[in-house]
Amino acid sequence: MKTFCVIGLGRFGSSVVKNLIEDGHEVVAIDTDTKKIDNFKDIATHVMIADATDERVLKNIEIDKFDGVVVAIGKNMQASILTTMLVVESGAKNVVAKATTDVQVKVLTKVGAGKIIQPEKDAGERVADNLAHPDISDY
Ligand code: ATP
Numbered sequence: 001m002k003t004f005c006v007i008g009l010g011r012f013g014s015s016v017v018k019n020l021i022e023d024g025h026e027v028v029a030i031d032t033d034t035k036k037i038d039n040f041k042d043i044a045t046h047v048m049i050a051d052a053t054d055e056r057v058l059k060n061i062e063i064d065k066f067d068g069v070v071v072a073i074g075k076n077m078q079a080s081i082l083t084t085m086l087v088v089e090s091g092a093k094n095v096v097a098k099a100t101t102d103v104q105v106k107v108l109t110k111v112g113a114g115k116i117i118q119p120e121k122d123a124g125e126r127v128a129d130n131l132a133h134p135d136i137s138d139y
Contacts, residue, residue: 001024001025001026002025002026002067002068003025003026003027003028003065003066003067004020004025004026004027004028004066004067004068004069004070005027005028005029005030005061005063005066005068005069005070006020006027006028006029006030006044006069006070006072007030007031007052007069007070007071007072007073007083007087008030008031008052008071008072008073008074008098009029009031009033009036009037009039009040009072010072010073010074011119012072012074012098012117012119013029013031013070013072013073013098014040016070016072017029017040017043017044018043021043021044021045026045026046027044027045027046028044028045028046028047028048028061028066029043029044029046029047029048030047030048030049030050030052030057030061031047031048031049032049032050032051032052033049034049037049048061051079052071052073052079052083052086052087053078053079053082053083053086055086058086058087058090059090063087063090063092064090064091064092064093066092066093067093067094068093068094068095068096069087069092069093069094069095069096070096070097070098071083071084071087071095071096071097071098071113072098073098074098074099074100075100077100077101077104080097080098080099080104080108081104081107081108081111084097084108084111084112084113085111085112088111088112088113094114094115095112095113095114095115096113096114096115096116096117097113097115097116097117098116098117098118098119099116099117099118100118105118
């Protein structure tokens, strides 16, 4: 069992939380939105209504101690970049960040995210690959 932190409970972050929990891991979920947090209080191991761009919040939860941190803030580019930067600076391991634009991918790469996901783009590539090469299995 591992312990992860997921910041942002949009469609992508929610799915990450649910899958990690289903896999038997511990997940701390953070969002600024009370409603999102309410929906996850019986799903995640621990929930927190907080602004992840506030360095003190990240320090308090000892963000560097998690086995992985997912920054699942997409559209709010400023919050996504600042949060990812602070998480990386704290020395956190396995930092995964979600991006919605190619510019965001560039900046998130610069600030040191270990892996960057563009859910729609990545899924589109997989679907196209599978259609074009049905003989090659997806793994
Ligand atoms: P998805 O496509 O996965 O639904 P999205 O790209 O629409 O997500 P946003 O809605 O911008 O992404 O953000 C996802 C979540 O992150 C939202 O629930 C939002 O409340 C939360 N969020 C945004 N800024 C912060 C922040 N500074 N700290 C914590 N959570 C935040």
